[in-house]
Amino acid sequence: MVPKVDAFRTGDVLNGRQAMPAGSFLGHLPPGTWPLLVSEWGADSRVHQRDEELPIGPADEQVHIVLGGCVRQERHPFGTAEGAPRITRFRGVGELLGEAKLIEPHAEVRTTCLTTTWIMPCSAQRMNLLLRKHSSIQLALLRSLEDRNRTDEMLYGTMTRPPLDRVAGLLAHLAEVAGTPGPDHPDHITILGPSQRDLAEALLLGVSTVESTLRLLRLPAADGGLSADGVLRSGYRKFVVTDLPSLRALAGLA
Known part of the structure; x- marks a missing residue:
């Protein structure tokens, strides 16, 4: 059934x-x-x-x-x-x-x-x-x-890239393969399931490093962030990508 x-x-x-x-x-x-x-x-x-x-x-x-x-x-x-x-x-x-x-x-x-x-x-x-x-x-x-294999090499195997590039790249990938568009904002992609620790283990990064990177992605540029309005919202085992093109650009995937 x-x-x-x-x-x-x-x-x-x-x-x-x-x-x-x-x-x-x-x-x-x-x-x-x-x-x-x-x-x-x-x-x-x-x-x-x-x-x-x-x-x-x-x-x-x-x-x-x-x-x-x-x-x-x-x-x-x-x-x-x-x-x-x-x-x-x-x-x-x-x-x-x-x-x-x-x-x-x-x-x-x-x-x-x-x-x-x-x-x-x-x-x-x-x-x-x-x-x-x-x-x-x-x-x-x-x-x-x-x-x-090629995606795994790019996302998980490029250990010399900065943490920002790697975390942004993995989130962009998850948005594309496991994300759900919001009913009110179709360009806002919700990723349910992975925790910050999951991201850290997958990328072989410290949890504190992932937390710091996520904080930068959430902040607007005026407050020290990397994008005009921020590209991410996050909660418990939930990430909402609010600007996927900008996130991809931060990851060098554009």
């Missing part, structure tokens, strides 16, 4: 009427191929609440497509002992999660919903069959993974 959630335009998404973020798996799908996935797994789509973990463990046999919301993925390349480093990434609408299971069934990645998140689970075995049968879908996935 299609989930009845006010936050998502379920009919538009399942009928292919909602544009997907550029570079995402669904964004790369050519016209006419999305109905194939919906006919196979659309009825299995489900909603997970904030802080729920998605079933992408060693024993699970599914990959997942994000239809709405945002998740945090964590990898532990040196083990899970206390103090061991971890890699944190955010994934939004249109992304395929758990893609490693398509080549290694026992692969895992800890994936936590940062807000109410709408997911379409897909059998990894059936997805592999679909990819072999439809080269255009396979190509869309490969292109999306390459775009994801």
Whole structure:
């Protein structure tokens, strides 16, 4: 049954009427191929609440497509002992999660919903069959993974860039892949879920550094900020980007 959630335009998404973020798996799908996935797994789509973990463990046999919301993925390349480093990434609408299971069934990645998140689970075995049968879908996935790698390198891997550039860049990215336009101000993009600590861990910055940077983004230029009216409002696990073009310019993404 299609989930009845006010936050998502379920009919538009399942009928292919909602544009997907550029570079995402669904964004790369050519016209006419999305109905194939919906006919196979659309009825299995489900909603997970904030802080729920998605079933992408060693024993699970599914990959997942994000239809709405945002998740945090964590990898532990040196083990899970206390103090061991971890890699944190955010994934939004249109992304395929758990893609490693398509080549290694026992692969895992800890994936936590940062807000109410709408997911379409897909059998990894059936997805592999679909990819072999439809080269255009396979190509869309490969292109999306390459775009994801390049975006990850730009957002998370440029350690020599100033914190302002990096925080602004990550917020601009989240606004584009997981943001929701405001009903009264469509140019105001709301990002729900990530906390300041989440941003700090993803960017390998101190929480105090992230807090200082967010303060600059909130302030108008007259009060020492970086933009005429400020580009950001923030609350508990909530960011509202009020001027996305200016935020992108601050990040060097314009």
